[in-house]
Amino acid sequence: MIVAENLGKEFRDKDRGVIRAVGNLSFCCHPGQIYGLLGANGAGKTTTLRMLATILTPTSGTASVAGFDIRQEPEKARQNLGFLSTATALYGRLTALEMVEYFGCLHGLDRASARRRTLALFERLDISAFLDRRCEALSTGLKQRVSIARTLVHDPPVMIFDEPTSGLDVISARTMVDFIRECRASGKTVVFSTHVMSEAEKLCDTIGIIHDGRLLAEGSLQELRACYGHADLEEIFMRVVGG
Amino acid sequence: MNLRNIAVVYRKELKDSLRDRRTVISMIVVPIFLMPVLTIFVGVLSARLIGRAMLEVPSVMIIGGEDSPQILAALHALQDIQVVPATPDYGQQIIDKKIRAAVELPPDFDVLIAHGDTARVRIDMYQGEINSGFGADKLQKFFRDFRERTIRQRLEARHLPGNLAEPLLVEETNVAPPEKVGGVVLGGLVPYFVIILALTGTMYPAMDLTVGEKERGTIETILCSPISRMNLVLGKFLMVLTASLSTAALAVASMGVTLAAASKMVGGLSQISTMGLQFQMTPRSVIWVFAMIVPLAVLFSAALLAISLFAKSFKEAQSYLSPLTIVVIAPAVVSILPGVELNARLSLVPILNTSLVCKEIVSGTYHWGYIALIFVSSCVYAAVALWVAIRLFQREDVLFRI
Numbered sequence: 117m118i119v120a121e122n123l124g125k126e127f128r129d130k131d132r133g134v135i136r137a138v139g140n141l142s143f144c145c146h147p148g149q150i151y152g153l154l155g156a157n158g159a160g161k162t163t164t165l166r167m168l169a170t171i172l173t174p175t176s177g178t179a180s181v182a183g184f185d186i187r188q189e190p191e192k193a194r195q196n197l198g199f200l201s202t203a204t205a206l207y208g209r210l211t212a213l214e215m216v217e218y219f220g221c222l223h224g225l226d227r228a229s230a231r232r233r234t235l236a237l238f239e240r241l242d243i244s245a246f247l248d249r250r251c252e253a254l255s256t257g258l259k260q261r262v263s264i265a266r267t268l269v270h271d272p273p274v275m276i277f278d279e280p281t282s283g284l285d286v287i288s289a290r291t292m293v294d295f296i297r298e299c300r301a302s303g304k305t306v307v308f309s310t311h312v313m314s315e316a317e318k319l320c321d322t323i324g325i326i327h328d329g330r331l332l333a334e335g336s337l338q339e340l341r342a343c344y345g346h347a348d349l350e351e352i353f354m355r356v357v358g359g
Numbered sequence: 360m361n362l363r364n365i366a367v368v369y370r371k372e373l374k375d376s377l378r379d380r381r382t383v384i385s386m387i388v389v390p391i392f393l394m395p396v397l398t399i400f401v402g403v404l405s406a407r408l409i410g411r412a413m414l415e416v417p418s419v420m421i422i423g424g425e426d427s428p429q430i431l432a433a434l435h436a437l438q439d440i441q442v443v444p445a446t447p448d449y450g451q452q453i454i455d456k457k458i459r460a461a462v463e464l465p466p467d468f469d470v471l472i473a474h475g476d477t478a479r480v481r482i483d484m485y486q487g488e489i490n491s492g493f494g495a496d497k498l499q500k501f502f503r504d505f506r507e508r509t510i511r512q513r514l515e516a517r518h519l520p521g522n523l524a525e526p527l528l529v530e531e532t533n534v535a536p537p538e539k540v541g542g543v544v545l546g547g548l549v550p551y552f553v554i555i556l557a558l559t560g561t562m563y564p565a566m567d568l569t570v571g572e573k574e575r576g577t578i579e580t581i582l583c584s585p586i587s588r589m590n591l592v593l594g595k596f597l598m599v600l601t602a603s604l605s606t607a608a609l610a611v612a613s614m615g616v617t618l619a620a621a622s623k624m625v626g627g628l629s630q631i632s633t634m635g636l637q638f639q640m641t642p643r644s645v646i647w648v649f650a651m652i653v654p655l656a657v658l659f660s661a662a663l664l665a666i667s668l669f670a671k672s673f674k675e676a677q678s679y680l681s682p683l684t685i686v687v688i689a690p691a692v693v694s695i696l697p698g699v700e701l702n703a704r705l706s707l708v709p710i711l712n713t714s715l716v717c718k719e720i721v722s723g724t725y726h727w728g729y730i731a732l733i734f735v736s737s738c739v740y741a742a743v744a745l746w747v748a749i750r751l752f753q754r755e756d757v758l759f760r761i
Contacts, residue, residue: 127756128756166579169582169583170583171579171582171583172755172759173755191585191586191587192585194583194584194585195585197583199579199583201579203576203579204576204577204579204580204583205575205576205577205579205580206577206580207371207375207575207577207580208575209375209378209379210371210374210375214371214374218367218371219584221367222364222367222368222584222585222586223584223585224585266580
């Protein structure tokens with residue numbers, strides 16, 4: 117489960133002074149649910165997800181990931197989540213097997229268990245033929261599957277995806293969408309960000325529309341349609357952000 | 360601090376780095392081959408140049424002496440010089456390397472010698488030019504022999520003993536063992552090379568493990584794993600330290616072997632062996648030089664890790680680290696200068712202190728008080744640098760400085 121309470125983040129810039137990237141953001145996502153943060157570029161989605169993944173520290177508010185406060189117990193929070201974004205690249209000089217095993221070990225698995233889990237995941241993701249190939253030599257689609265294996269090696273109860281289909285071709289994007297659905301089906305708590313309306317429509321149990329770092333609307337697709345009187349999510353989004 | 364996690368990161372970084380050609384070159388290839396290649400290159404080149412200069416029969420002009428057929432005949436009879444016709448521009452010809460030297464004889468040279476007077480002879484040469492030096496040396500030797508012969512003849516003519524003009528003989532004897540003499544002459548070069556290589560061996564891995572992660576987009580991947588940032592930086596630091604120490608160790612070993620081989624090779628040359636340059640590094644000195652390099656390697660590793668992490672890109676990191684090379688080379692060069700001796704104040708100057716104490720160790724002198732002081736002060740500097748590196752890894756504005 118993920119609970120964000122008045123989460124806020126400010127950055128200091130030499131020229132522009134204090135910049136508020138996220139302010140007073142609160143939401144909740146339960147196990148077996150997908151919560152989608154929908155927003156334009158620069159809306160604060162990545163900053164929010166980076167705070168949840170404890171890569172960035174909030175300047176106000178807090179959140180809990182699988183029951184662990186991200187400020188008080190960041191390492192335990194990270195232990196219970198898998199984080200995937202277009203910025204989470206692979207180590208090019210490691211093989212696919214070594215890459216996933218390494219993260220298994222970092223999550224506390226012994227080498228034998230990490231290897232066992234990695235091989236099982238590679239089998240499931242149909243990439244066993246590439247386990248000895250260096251990551252730098254893999255295609256984009258294969259890299260994405262290795263990244264998925266990396267996030268799943270410790271079987272986390274919480275998954276966070278930051279624009280996971282950005283830059284992917286149709287087939288790779290489809291693989292990713294199916295994977296997110298699988299995560300929900302297996303009872304994981306899933307939070308993901310996107311600016312693609314169709315993705316949010318297809319995947320999300322709850323959609324949070326974020327703009328200028330603030331959560332402006334929240335609800336299921338049906339609730340948002342009922343509230344704003346439009347069937348099309350894009351129309352709803354434009355009305356919410358005032359475009 | 361979680362040792363298991365540090366070890367996991369260290370193993371991964373080591374494996375990753377050893378697969379990187381640039382790291383392997385700076386960490387293994389350069390320290391092994393630099394000293395032998397330099398020694399062979401410099402040795403062969405200098406041997407060739409000196410050999411060629413020694414074998415050359417120098418062209419020499421004799422200025423004056425038309426009224427002194429005896430000295431002219433003696434000079435013309437010399438086999439190892441070639442007398443060429445005199446011209447007024449002999450000075451310019453020496454500068455232009457057309458002739459190697461010129462000898463100016465005073466008027467009535469033969470008469471002056473015959474009458475027991477003093478004849479003033481001038482040898483013109485191009486100072487610092489090796490061929491001209493050898494030409495002048497041959498003329499010097501001729502006139503030295505001529506003078507001794509003349510003194511003997513004059514004493515005999517007066518029925519005086521031959522040793523009258525030699526009231527005393529001064530003999531200079533070297534009491535220092537050859538390795539100490541060699542240590543003073545060449546010992547400074549050993550720490551100089553080791554320190555420079557300990558730094559250069561650190562540079563590439565330090566950049567690769569920090570700003571390299573930023574550029575390749577793996578920094579976010581590793582930061583979302585449960586490892587604490589302190590354990591992460593310690594794992595990375597140990598890898599950079601391994602690179603630095605292995606570079607230094609290989610450099611020390613390579614130098615030991617090269618110098619031992621070079622010493623055997625030059626031992627046969629009488630000119631060099633009389634100088635006592637039978638320079639060898641004993642296993643004890645190798646161990647102590649390496650021990651003194653360890654805290655310096657820690658300092659380099661932590662400092663370079665911190666500086667590289669601060670940079671936005673590889674290019675920016677290189678622009679920060681390149682001037683650092685000069686900062687390190689300067690004190691290392693100072694330690695080679697003659698007259699710079701180890702003292703309590705210099706024992707606190709990082710890099711220079713290690714360089715000086717290693718120079719002493721190589722020549723077989725162990726000042727234990729200074730060694731302890733230098734080791735402790737270097738450890739303090741290294742700890743401060745490591746603390747800075749750990750603090751920087753906690754700062755979001757540094758990690759995500761894009």
